[in-house]
Amino acid sequence: MEELDVLDLHLLRGGYAFVFGFLRKINEWLYVRKLGEKQYSLPPGDMGWPFLGKMLSFWRAFKFGDPDSFISSFVTRYGGMGMYRTVMFGKPSIIVSMPETCRRVLADEVNFKLNYPKTTQELIGKKSFHDMSNTAHKHFRRLTAAKINGSESLSMYIKRIEEIMIGSLDEWAKMERPIEFYEEMKKATFKVILPIFLGSVTDDSFISRTKNLFGEIMKGFNSLAINLPGFQFHRAIKAKRELEKIIKEVVDTRKSMKKNDAYTASTSMLDLLVEAEDEDGQAISKDSISDILNMYLLAGFDSVALATLWMVLYFYENPDTLQRAKEEQIQILKRREPTQKGLTYLRSNKWSIWLSEKIIVHAIDEMLRRVNIGFSLFREAKEDTTINGYLIPKGWNVLICLRGVHMDPANYLEPEEFNPSRWDNYRKKGGAFIPFGAGSRFCPGSDLAKLEVSIFLHYFLLNYEVERTNPKCPINHFPSPKPSDNFKAKFKRLGSDSMDV
Ligand code: HEM
Known part of the structure; x- marks a missing residue:
């Protein structure tokens, strides 16, 4: 037996x-x-x-x-x-994590094209930048990115960003109960970008309805691609359709205003697209306008909310850096003309020298390196391509692993450390710092993102402090890196220490 x-x-x-x-x-x-x-x-x-x-x-x-x-x-x-x-993600893939290899893939539009997972592609929209030919992408990118790039465009948004950030901080500080900082910050960053893309939107119910639809779409990015009732992806697709309807209604309104002479020139991206032509000289279809705006809005608010959250978290955990950053902001106020209120550019062509000196600039770079807001960039080989003697077969995906690059001790000593000073004498190495990507797809919103984070930090550092409800709460890295309680915290206005800004 x-x-x-x-x-x-x-x-x-x-x-x-x-x-x-x-x-x-x-x-x-x-x-x-x-x-x-x-x-x-x-x-x-x-x-x-x-x-x-x-x-x-x-x-x-x-x-x-x-x-x-x-x-x-x-x-x-x-x-x-x-x-x-x-x-x-259902595809044979080559993961790449060496700076030079990442740079080569991102710079090579001939042999590689975008290929994000199916859920992302469907929810961003077939007519967004994702599926465009290289020529169309160049055309639309040049047309639209100007809205959120360069000191001239960015300086137009400073006042509004200041109002939104000051208002939000003030509101949170008055609340009896702790807030979920991540959720609240998303509301603030959404309010910043909505008018840039859709035009003057002041109606609170419109803002909250569209933000909720975007929230539903975002959840769909990392869901199973099953478009059946009861599944998250199905809900996300429904939200995308509803949003499309809303955007198209706004397009129609603007077009009819134009015919009736009731049109006042607006500076929104939507107006720009309504008036422009595609790369073949044709009027741009409503479907394309809708998908392009959908893409910009999706890319532009959650990412910035996360970046701000992580900056506050790192300052919370690093009191010395916090103190130095605070001193720096006080110096900025002291240098300001006595009659000046609010923030402006000090010089005309570089965001990084207007508001903040080294400490904030380096702290933001360090946060981007350490956090890796997007975990990977996705490309597909259009042809058999050889890099470093290795074959990437046609049709296979290439996953550019941002953490692999930014957390490799060969690129950054003691990569686990949050150490803004490492950037003091940093010598650039191609492909070693790619939080905003590289090549023709480099994030067009990088300067706007940094501007929003810097303005928030300016007012936060001068006038507020934060107390976390669950300081030991674990961090989730998927779908986005953040504390699993969404950074539950109480914001307090500093008493006599606070500065008149
Ligand atoms: C901290 C915040 C942000 C991070 C970390 C970030 C990161 C990135 C990265 C890595 C890419 C390249 C994707 C690729 O090559 O596959 C990208 C592209 C893009 N980003 Fe951002 N982004 C941020 C904020 C923004 C903002 C504020 C906007 C707009 C308001 C924006 C709009 C876009 C768009 C439209 C693209 C596609 C560009 C193209 O395909 O030509 N992003 N972003």
């Missing part, structure tokens, strides 16, 4: 090993073997489980553990070459 039990156990183990080994080979057969001789030029790696690939390890690391363990597991197993093959 005992002998039988031992035999059973051996059979069970053998069976398990067989099934396990068989399953682990399926993706290898599906994607690697079929490349024939070319398979020997692929980078090393692990194609993971059928269908899922390495998604389970990815979710485990980002949702419940240390996000850097995901890339370091490849480095430990296969070496530090910074290119690894795997399956992610």
Whole structure:
């Protein structure tokens, strides 16, 4: 009897090993073997489980553990070459994490195109920048990015940003109960960008309705791509359609105002698109206008709310840096003309020298490096392409792993440390600092984002302090990096210390 039990156990183990080994080979057969001789030029790696690939390890690391363990597991197993093959988001992929390789992929529009997961593509919209030809992208990018780039455009938004940030801080400080800083900050950043893109919108119910729709769409980005009632993706698609309707109504209103002479020139991106032509000299369709605005709005508020949240969090955890940053802001007030209220550019062409000197500028860069608001940039190889002697086969995705670059001790000593001073004498190395991407897709909103964060910090540092409700609350890194309680905190206005700004 005992002998039988031992035999059973051996059979069970053998069976398990067989099934396990068989399953682990399926993706290898599906994607690697079929490349024939070319398979020997692929980078090393692990194609993971059928269908899922390495998604389970990815979710485990980002949702419940240390996000850097995901890339370091490849480095430990296969070496530090910074290119690894795997399956992610349903596609055979090459993960890249060396600065120079990331830079090469991002700069190469001939061999690589954007290819974000299906949920993202559908929710941003087929006619947004995602699916455009290179020529159309260049045309629309030049047309639209001017609205949020350069000192002339940005200086137009300073007063409004100041009003929104001062108003929000004041409102939070008056609240009896702690607020969810992340949720509240999203309201503030949404209020900043809505008029830039859609025109003068003062109606609170419109702002709150559209913000809720965007919130629903954002949740869909990281959901399963199942468009059936009851699933998040279905709700997100419904929200996207409703939003499309709203944007198209605004387009119609502006167009009819133009016909009736009731039109006053507006500076919004929507007006600009209504009046402009596409790359072939044709009027731009309502679908395209809607998708482009949808993309800008989606890209432009959650990211900035997260960046602000992390700045406040790092200052909260680093009282010395907080104190130095505060001193710096006080100096800015002292240098200001006595008659001046509010903030303006000190010089005309660089955002970084108007409001803040080194400390805030470097603290923001350090936050962007350390936090990695987007975990990866997605490209697809249009042709078989060889980089560093490794093949990236046509149709495979390339995942540019931002954490892999920014958290590698070869690029940043003691990368875990939040250390703004590391930027004091920083020598630029191509591809080593890419929180806003690189190449033709470099984030057009980077300066606006930094401007918003800097203005918020100016008023926060001078007049407020924050007390977290759950200072030990764990950090979630998926879908976005933030404390799992959304940074529950009480904002307090400083008493006699506060400055008249
Ligand atoms: C801290 C805040 C932000 C971060 C970290 C960030 C990051 C990025 C990154 C990494 C890309 C490149 C994506 C790629 O190459 O695949 C990108 C693109 C983009 N961003 Fe941002 N962004 C931020 C804020 C903003 C803001 C405020 C706006 C607009 C108001 C904006 C609008 C866009 C748009 C439209 C694109 C697509 C550009 C193109 O395809 O040509 N972003 N962003």
